[in-house]
Amino acid sequence: MLGRFFSKIKKGLSKTRNVFTGVANLFTGNHRVDKEFLAKLEDQLLLADVGTTAATSIVEGVRKAFIDKEVGKDVMEFVQQKLRELLADPSEGIRYAASGPTVIMIAGVNGSGKTTSIAKLANRLQSEGKKVVVAACDTFRAAAVEQLTVWAGRIGCEIVKQQQGSDPAAVAHDACEKAKAKGFDVLIVDTAGRLHTQTHLMRELEKIHRIVQKQIPGAPHEVFLVLDATTGQNAVAQAEQFGKAVNCTGIMLSKLDGSAKGGAIFAIKQKVGLPVKFVGVGEQMEDLEPFDPDGFVAALFEKG
Amino acid sequence: MFEGITRGLSDAFKKLRGRGRLTAENIKEGLREVRRALLEADVNLTVVTEFIARVEAKSVGQDVLERVDPSEQIIKIVYEELVGLMGPVDHKIPQRGDRPAVLMLCGLQGSGKTTTAAKLALTLKSQGRKPLLAAADLQRPGAVEQLQTLGQQIGVPVYSEKTSPVDVCKNAVAQAKKTLCDTVILDTAGRLQIDEELMSELKSIDKLVKPDEVYLVVDAMIGQEAVNVSKTFNDALELNAVILTKLDGDARGGAALSIKHVTGVPIKFVGMGEKVDKLEEFHPERMAGRILGQGDMMGVVEKIAAIQKEMSEEDLKKQQEKLSKGNFTLNDFRKQFEMIAKMGMKDLISRMPGMSEMIPPGEDPEQALKRVQGMIDSMSKKEKADPDLIDQSRRRRIAAGAGVEPQEVKQFLTQFDQVRALMKQMSEMSIFQKMKMMSGLGKAGAFMPGGMAGIKTKGDTGHRKSAKERAEDRKKKKRGR
Numbered sequence: 034m035l036g037r038f039f040s041k042i043k044k045g046l047s048k049t050r051n052v053f054t055g056v057a058n059l060f061t062g063n064h065r066v067d068k069e070f071l072a073k074l075e076d077q078l079l080l081a082d083v084g085t086t087a088a089t090s091i092v093e094g095v096r097k098a099f100i101d102k103e104v105g106k107d108v109m110e111f112v113q114q115k116l117r118e119l120l121a122d123p124s125e126g127i128r129y130a131a132s133g134p135t136v137i138m139i140a141g142v143n144g145s146g147k148t149t150s151i152a153k154l155a156n157r158l159q160s161e162g163k164k165v166v167v168a169a170c171d172t173f174r175a176a177a178v179e180q181l182t183v184w185a186g187r188i189g190c191e192i193v194k195q196q197q198g199s200d201p202a203a204v205a206h207d208a209c210e211k212a213k214a215k216g217f218d219v220l221i222v223d224t225a226g227r228l229h230t231q232t233h234l235m236r237e238l239e240k241i242h243r244i245v246q247k248q249i250p251g252a253p254h255e256v257f258l259v260l261d262a263t264t265g266q267n268a269v270a271q272a273e274q275f276g277k278a279v280n281c282t283g284i285m286l287s288k289l290d291g292s293a294k295g296g297a298i299f300a301i302k303q304k305v306g307l308p309v310k311f312v313g314v315g316e317q318m319e320d321l322e323p324f325d326p327d328g329f330v331a332a333l334f335e336k337g
Numbered sequence: 338m339f340e341g342i343t344r345g346l347s348d349a350f351k352k353l354r355g356r357g358r359l360t361a362e363n364i365k366e367g368l369r370e371v372r373r374a375l376l377e378a379d380v381n382l383t384v385v386t387e388f389i390a391r392v393e394a395k396s397v398g399q400d401v402l403e404r405v406d407p408s409e410q411i412i413k414i415v416y417e418e419l420v421g422l423m424g425p426v427d428h429k430i431p432q433r434g435d436r437p438a439v440l441m442l443c444g445l446q447g448s449g450k451t452t453t454a455a456k457l458a459l460t461l462k463s464q465g466r467k468p469l470l471a472a473a474d475l476q477r478p479g480a481v482e483q484l485q486t487l488g489q490q491i492g493v494p495v496y497s498e499k500t501s502p503v504d505v506c507k508n509a510v511a512q513a514k515k516t517l518c519d520t521v522i523l524d525t526a527g528r529l530q531i532d533e534e535l536m537s538e539l540k541s542i543d544k545l546v547k548p549d550e551v552y553l554v555v556d557a558m559i560g561q562e563a564v565n566v567s568k569t570f571n572d573a574l575e576l577n578a579v580i581l582t583k584l585d586g587d588a589r590g591g592a593a594l595s596i597k598h599v600t601g602v603p604i605k606f607v608g609m610g611e612k613v614d615k616l617e618e619f620h621p622e623r624m625a626g627r628i629l630g631q632g633d634m635m636g637v638v639e640k641i642a643a644i645q646k647e648m649s650e651e652d653l654k655k656q657q658e659k660l661s662k663g664n665f666t667l668n669d670f671r672k673q674f675e676m677i678a679k680m681g682m683k684d685l686i687s688r689m690p691g692m693s694e695m696i697p698p699g700e701d702p703e704q705a706l707k708r709v710q711g712m713i714d715s716m717s718k719k720e721k722a723d724p725d726l727i728d729q730s731r732r733r734r735i736a737a738g739a740g741v742e743p744q745e746v747k748q749f750l751t752q753f754d755q756v757r758a759l760m761k762q763m764s765e766m767s768i769f770q771k772m773k774m775m776s777g778l779g780k781a782g783a784f785m786p787g788g789m790a791g792i793k794t795k796g797d798t799g800h801r802k803s804a805k806e807r808a809e810d811r812k813k814k815k816r817g818r
Contacts, residue, residue, distance in 0.1 A: 079382050145447060175486035176479040176481075176483035176486055181479075184478060197486075228583065228587075263445065263562050264558045264560055266560065270587055288447075288529075291529045291531065
């Protein structure tokens with residue numbers, strides 16, 4: 034499992050890996066941990082969208098432990114260890130309901146890749162033998178329902194939908210009823226993309242959350258924020274606001290097959306405490322992997 | 338999360354005021370603040386480094402002015418550099434006499450191409466042109482349907498066929514010729530810039546259809562990758578311009594600087610919101626303010642000028658009189674609202690660093706102002722003319738009438754009080770002073786920054802006033818007017 038994750042991410046990252054190869058290259062050759070080295074290390078972290086706060090704290094740690102010492106393997110391992118610690122997630126995998134359907138709610142800003150991520154997640158759970166139904170609660174964007182319908186058809190899972198413009202909370206309500214009545218294992222609730230600054234839309238999201246909670250006690254069991262790996266420091270604000278509105282439990286990091294490193298997840302874990310649960314590493318239905326911090330950090334440091 | 342660049346900078350420069358020249362040594366700390374601000378705004382690291390060097394070169398040797406905060410001096414240099422680097426912008430969309438002009442949109446997945454295509458079409462339509470949308474995204478399920486729905490909404494024809502992207506584009510142009518459309522907008526599928534197969538598909542569309550202009554659509558929230566993405570697309574297609582989307586959020590949009598700096602391709606338009614509305618023209622001055630976390634001063638100044646033009650001379654005179662007497666009432670306030678609404682209030686409010694305090698953070702300005710209107714409309718004539726009349730029981734009645742909490746009414750009235758004080762101040766100023774004051778407000782990011790000279794704030798007496806004391810205060814205030 035770990036091997037596969039590693040190679041997939043590596044494949045994804047290998048295309049333009051110059052950024053983190055830069056980090057790896059820092060550790061070769063003979064020199065000391067000095068100002069120049071620390072500045073270079075900071076630059077490399079910033080280039081991966083790690084953000085100033087997280088980058089500064091890592092560099093500070095290195096400075097304290099290694100200043101004036103020889104740059105060697107131990108320094109690199111220290112940096113990796115720091116990065117891994119930042120990502121550590123005590124609760125692994127999906128938290129399932131003790132009985133009855135498990136509800137997974139998906140939220141995120143426009144264009145982050147929610148619908149595609151849902152398709153991948155549904156496909157994954159279905160292939161694990163779970164009976165999955167998806168709720169098309171993105172009733173705002175033109176043709177969003179059609180998009181999810183096409184995916185549901187390809188995966189062979191059920192879908193609950195109404196026409197565009199209808200109340201998303203009503204769709205969620207119907208989906209919960211159906212999940213309960215027909216004995217589905219997992220209900221995945223798609224929601225419309227919204228910017229975290231749009232208070233009225235965030236309230237709508239809260240309403241969906243409330244309805245689900247009312248229908249199925251203990252639900253939603255997981256609320257995933259879908260985050261585009263290309264996103265910069267705004268990702269932290271997204272995690273904060275969505276976290277506040279609907280109590281996010283984890284992140285699905287999408288589009289990691291691009292050249293972006295998704296370094297924002299470090300800042301998010303540090304500032305908001307949200308762990309990454311899954312990563313999207315391609316356009317195919319199968320291109321979703323459970324997140325593994327060790328593999329992620331190792332892949333970042335793998336030499337080209 | 339981020340308080341804007343001003344505070345950190347003025348801390349860094351506190352000791353510098355009125356002391357000789359700016360030197361490489363004494364601006365070091367300040368430049369570090371600038372660097373941090375730019376990085377937090379997602380400007381690419383390489384670009385930041387070069388930018389800082391330019392600012393340093395321009396700053397060193399300048400005299401520290403006696404009465405100006407050195408941090409303001411640096412901000413001015415930074416601002417001017419930002420504006421200079423992001424401009425100039427040409428907002429024209431090409432037109433051909435003999436054949437339809439072709440515009441191609443491209444970009445990463447989820448950057449907002451399809452919505453932007455519809456917005457671009459609406460922009461053209463409002464200019465009296467006749468656009469045709471071509472649905473060349475055959476990749477994402479539902480993309481064609483999305484464009485068709487949007488086309489229907491705005492009354493613009495959409496060309497689609499289930500063949501190949503290249504054929505869709507070619508045939509769309511032929512269709513435009515036949516139906517006498519003057520512009521074709523190609524909505525291509527989202528793709529990663531490192532996906533060679535899909536990039537070569539774009540190149541073949543470029544070669545066969547020969548678009549007049551190619552626009553890269555970029556999400557304003559993009560991080561350090563903005564540079565690699567725009568570079569690769571530019572190498573493959575020779576971009577003419579960039580359209581920056583989702584700027585209605587709180588992303589600082591440092592990508593605008595990175596992209597222009599690295600590729601030389603200018604940002605032409607910006608997208609605000611997912612409702613199909615016109616695209617807005619890109620203004621380097623506004624973007625510079627945004628990247629620095631300073632609010633959008635130029636945008637406000639411009640809109641105010643436009644509003645003033647729209648108000649008749651007579652109205653203006655009347656209002657001026659009222660203002661100088663200080664009896665600016667809620668009635669007048671309500672009238673101003675309508676005026677602002679005409680100008681596209683939503684933009685204005687959210688752009689005005691001070692005004693935005695009137696509405697709860699994140700609240701849709703349109704909604705918030707509707708609530709305020711509701712409150713004013715629930716007041717009696719007397720109350721509107723003299724808001725000081727409003728006590729607790731009146732407040733409750735108004736709240737019930739407007740469907741808000743009494744607390745909100747109170748909050749609004751307090752804010753109105755401040756606005757009124759401000760209005761009075763401003764009526765006594767020249768236009769120039771007004772603008773200066775507005776920009777002062779912008780930096781403070783609030784209506785009543787502590788240090789603003791000459792404006793009285795409600796003093797803190799350290800204890801809750803009794804009803805009697807409050808009544809006395811009110812009387813005092815009235816007499817003072």
